[in-house]
Amino acid sequence: MVGEIRTIWWEKNHVVIIDQRLLPHKLRYLKIRSYREMARAIKEMAIRGAPAIGVAAAMGLALAVVNAKTGSRELLMKRLREAAETIRSTRPTAVNLFWAIDRILSVAGEAQSKDDLREKVVNEALKIAEEDIEVNKKIGENGSRLINDGDKILTHCNAGALATVGYGTALGVIRTAHNQGKNILVYASETRPRLQGARLTTWELIREGIPVKLITDNMASFLMQRGEITKVIVGADRIIAKTGHVVNKIGTLTHAISAKYYNIPFIVAAPFSSIDFKHSVDEVVIEERNIREVLYIDNVRIAPKGVEAINPAFDITPPELVSYIVTEKGVYKPEELKELAH
Numbered sequence: 252m253v254g255e256i257r258t259i260w261w262e263k264n265h266v267v268i269i270d271q272r273l274l275p276h277k278l279r280y281l282k283i284r285s286y287r288e289m290a291r292a293i294k295e296m297a298i299r300g301a302p303a304i305g306v307a308a309a310m311g312l313a314l315a316v317v318n319a320k321t322g323s324r325e326l327l328m329k330r331l332r333e334a335a336e337t338i339r340s341t342r343p344t345a346v347n348l349f350w351a352i353d354r355i356l357s358v359a360g361e362a363q364s365k366d367d368l369r370e371k372v373v374n375e376a377l378k379i380a381e382e383d384i385e386v387n388k389k390i391g392e393n394g395s396r397l398i399n400d401g402d403k404i405l406t407h408c409n410a411g412a413l414a415t416v417g418y419g420t421a422l423g424v425i426r427t428a429h430n431q432g433k434n435i436l437v438y439a440s441e442t443r444p445r446l447q448g449a450r451l452t453t454w455e456l457i458r459e460g461i462p463v464k465l466i467t468d469n470m471a472s473f474l475m476q477r478g479e480i481t482k483v484i485v486g487a488d489r490i491i492a493k494t495g496h497v498v499n500k501i502g503t504l505t506h507a508i509s510a511k512y513y514n515i516p517f518i519v520a521a522p523f524s525s526i527d528f529k530h531s532v533d534e535v536v537i538e539e540r541n542i543r544e545v546l547y548i549d550n551v552r553i554a555p556k557g558v559e560a561i562n563p564a565f566d567i568t569p570p571e572l573v574s575y576i577v578t579e580k581g582v583y584k585p586e587e588l589k590e591l592a593h
C-alpha cells in the first residue's frame with residue numbers, strides 16, 4: 252500500500268507542489284516562493300485540475316502577503332489585490348480559481364491591521380486546502396452509492412488526487428467504491444492534447460492497485476457499443492447552476508453524447524466550489540491554449556509544416572446528457588442546481 256498523494260502543501264514561507272508536467276516518469280516537487288511563481292505554475296500546468304488550482308491561487312495570495320515588505324494595512328491590501336489580478340489572468344475556465352481568490356479577498360477585507368491581514372489570509376488558504384480533502388471524501392461516499400460491483404467505468408482527463416489537494420472527485424468516487432470492496436475496472440481515455448488520462452489517471456490508479464486500462468479518446472463509443480462500459484464519471488471545471496451545463500476537459504462532450512446514445516449513466520463529480528451560481532453558459536470563457544500542444548506530442552512534431560490547428564481546452568456538456576451531479580452535499584439532477592443558489 253503506497254502513501255496517499257498530496258498535490259500541494261504550505262511550508263513556512265513557501266509552498267510545495269508536485270510538478271505534474273513530469274509525471275508519470277518522475278515524481279518531483281517544486282518549491283514555489285512567490286505569487287508570481289505560483290501564477291506561472293498554474294499557467295504552465297505544473298499544477299492543474301479545477302480544485303487544485305483554486306487552492307494554488309489561495310496559497311499564491313498567502314505568499315504575496317507573507318513576502319510583502321510593505322508598511323500599512325492599506326498598502327498590503329493593495330499588494331494582495333495586484334497579486335489577485337495576476338493569478339486571475341492565468342486560466343479562465345475553472346471557476347474554483349475565482350472562487351478561492353474571492354474568498355481570500357473577502358477575509359482580507361475584514362482584517363484590522365497588517366498583521367491580522369497576513370494571519371487571516373494564510374489561515375484561510377490553509378483552511379481551503381484542508382476542506383478540499385474532506386469535501387472529496389464526502390463526494391466519494393455520496394457517489395459510491397451509484398457504483399455497482401462489476402461496473403466498468405470510463406473516466407476522462409484526470410479528476411483525481413492530482414487535480415485536487417488529495418483523494419480526487421471522479422477518482423474519489425472510484426477510490427471509495429474500490430475500498431468498499433466493489434470490483435471495478437476503469438477505462439482511462441488518454442485526453443489529447445495534454446494526455447492527463449494517459450499520464451496522470453493511470454499513474455494514480457496503478458499506484459493504488461485499482462484495475463485500469465488505457466484507451467485512446469476515439470475508442471470509447473466502440474467499447475460502449477460492445478457493452479464494455481457501464482458508467483461514465485468525470486469531474487468539472489465549472490457547472491452552471493442556472494441551467495446545469497457542465498464545463499470540463501475537451502472530449503467530455505463526445506463521451507457524454509455516446510453515453511446517451513447507448514443509455515449509459517453519465518455522472519459528474521465535483522465540489523460546490525465548482526458550481527457557478529453567478530454566470531450563464533454564454534458567459535463562460537473557454538481557454539484556448541497554444542496550438543503547439545496539438546502539433547507536437549512530447550516535443551515530436553506530428554503534423555506537416557504550415558498546417559493550421561486549434562486548441563480549445565474545455566467543452567460544454569448540456570444538462571440533458573448528464574444523469575447525476577455528485578457533490579459533497581448530495582447527489583442532484585442538473586435541473587435541481589438552480590434551487591441551491593444561496
Ligand code: MRU
Binds near residue numbers: 414419500564
Ligand atoms: O486542463 P486541466 O488539466 O486543468 O483540466 C482538468 C479537468 O478538466 C478536470 O476534469 C477538472 O478540472 C476536474 S478535476 C477534479
